[in-house]
Amino acid sequence: MVCPSRCEAVFTALRRIEPILVLEQLGSSFFDTTLVMVVKDRSANATYPDADLSREESQQKAMSDFYMIYNLIILLTGILPSLFLAKIGDRGWRRVPIVVSLGGYLMSRVILLLVVLFRLPLEVMFGAAALFGLSGGFAAFWSGVMTLASLGSTPADRSKVLMRVELLYGITGLVGSLVSGHLFQLDNSNLGKGTLLLSLGTLMNLLCFLHSALLLQVKQVTNQEPEEDCQILSQVSSDPATEAPAGMNKVNMALLFTAAALYVTAVGGAMEILSVFVMKAPLSWNAAQVGYGMAAGCMIFITSFLGVVVFRRCVSESVLIMIGMVSFASGIFFMSFVTETYMFYLARSLNMFALIPMPTIRSLLSQQVPAASCGITLTSLQVSLKFAGLAYIPAFTKIYQKTLSWFPGVVFTLSATITVLAMIPISIFGCRSPQRREYERIQGE
Template sequence: MVLPNLCQAALTVLHQIEPVIILEQLGSTLFDTALQMVVKDECANATYPDTHLSREDSQQKAMSDFFMTFNLIVKLAPILPALLLARLGDRGWRRLPIVVPLCGYLVSRLMLLLVVIFKLPLEVMFGAAALFGLSGGFCAYWPGVMTLASLASTAADRSKVMMRVELLYGAAGLVGSLVSGHLFLLYSSSLGNGTVLLTVSTLLALLCLLQSIFLLQVKQESNNEPEDHYQLLSSDSSDGPAEAPARVNRVNMALLFMAATLYVSAVGGALEILGIFVMKAPLGWTATQVGYGNAAGCMIFVTSYLGVMVFRRCVSDVMLILIGMISFASGIYFMSFVTATYLFYLARSLNMFALIPLPTIRSLLSLQVPASSCGTTLTLLQLSLKFAGLVYIPASTKIYQATLTWFPGFVFLLASIITVLGMIPISIFGCRSPQRRQNERIQGD
């Protein structure tokens, strides 16, 4: 009697989106560590005679050039496929924006494994990035995940549900990152470093794809509750009505898009360089330390979730976003002057609420459009963040290369300033929303 009940409970869990999130993120964190270390090894002998750089600085320049091109392809290629998948998702094919990108995840991991085993040129990964992008990539996958999570929740719980998704994503990344450095050091004498790590990553991607194809189900929660039940936070929240308005306020949506774009530009530009920065003296991290550093980044998902659970009882969504932005701005400012590993972790600890802004902004956006347009709206937001990447990725790379010899942390200082600028549109949104709600009540009277 107990065994059938356990099997039924396990099957119910496998029908939900959570196992997909966990398996994909476990595989992704293993892949990220492997890619960092493989690129480091391949760029070890890079030289730039005309620039008179040291061997270490030449390696840093070669690594930053590779990741700039790789990440630009990843940002640019998914634009049209992600829009197409979002439209198909909103027309009823809800699993398609998840299944197709997972095929791209599997192919990219398999290609890096082939690069390591057969000693192929590192440029092969540019082709892997293109195939990954043409599958929709993260640009289609994450809005697809968020759309399923949104549809399976009530409007009152949507912000909480989205942060729970981020929590699972971060917890899986934490576990994967902690073991990734150790797995990278396991190798056979004939194949070399990274083969075990990439094999596990590829198998996880395969399991995730199979689960999304054969077991994942779409559940839509009925939202026919009274208007009083649609409060996103407490009754004191001043972010405006939680249910979608009859007429979309385009100014408010533009402010949310602007805040998200500025914040992602700051975060993305800093993280673009952070993985390279830690391999440079005086830090000079090994594969194990890289895994631990990635785990520290994933820990922010957990602390951000706990922050939402604590703060949402007493502050509005706008205030939650500002708290997250202040957290990132202070931590990344401190990162500018990091010269030892313990200082790195101190700087990361200041970022403990840095993951709050984006899911909260997504929640506010999803509540301002009809359910039939939710997937498209979230994908448009994701695409705007991708277009921002076409600017901040090369900009942060070139700034880092230009300041490499005299102030390598300058790009982090710049990210802190951009974050502060991102607080302006979200503050304006917070000031507009109470006035809008008051006007609606006067019109109703």
């Protein structure tokens, strides 16, 4: 009797969303490390006859150009499909956004594997980016995951469940990144550098796709409190009892939209360049160091989670956002002057709370509108952030290329400056918002 019950428990666990998260993040970690090293290798002999650039500067320009075009293709092709898949999911086909987006993940991994095996031109990856975007990409996958996690939890436990999903994703990314660099270096086959690592990543994405299509269960807990639906994406809340207003607070919404756009511009622009920056002298990272660097980024998921748990007890949400922004601004400004690997990790350690602002902004935004308008408001925010990417991706890339010869850290200083500007609308929002009343316990003598 014990064995069947254990088998049933294991099967039930396998039908949850967590195995998909683990497999997808491991596969993505392996893919990201391989892609960085392949792009570096293919850009080694890049030349620009019309520009007076050294060999290293030519390589950096070629790498940054590739990532600019690659990310812009994903951004442009992914906007409409992600919205379309979200609408299909809202009509009851909850697994469709996850299954379709994971199909895109799998195709992009297979295409990179073909590029490595058959020495195809690197530009083939632009086609992979288009397929990935047309499948909905990360936006469709992550919104699908969050929706399933929300449906499978009660309103009282929802924020806790979503935080656990974020934490699991970060821990898996940490493990995958640490392992990926060493696996890349262990590959001594004649098929192409990174074949072993990429094959393992592709296998994990295949298992992930099959799991989502065949095993994943959509479990819905009866919602006893419909008015709390607009808090689905709220991962942090200083006052759980806050109710959505009857009308829209347009001024507060404008302040939150502005802060979100500025902060995403700062973070996205800096991260766009960081993977290229560590490849040049004086850092000149190898595959193992690339894996360690990605692991440091995944650690921020964990430290931000702990920061929310600690700070939410004693500060308001607007102050919580400011803490996260100060954390990112200080770390990325220090990154401007990094010349040694240990300095890179010091800078990243200052970013420990950098993931707090965006979930908190979404939480505050959901409290500025009626429940019936919450979904479209959060979707509008996500679309506006995608359009912001159309501006900051090429802008940061071109600034980096222009300043390579005299101060390549200019883009990180610019990112810190934009983050400071993002604090202004949040400060105004904090002044406009009603403060929580504090009560003092009067001790009797």
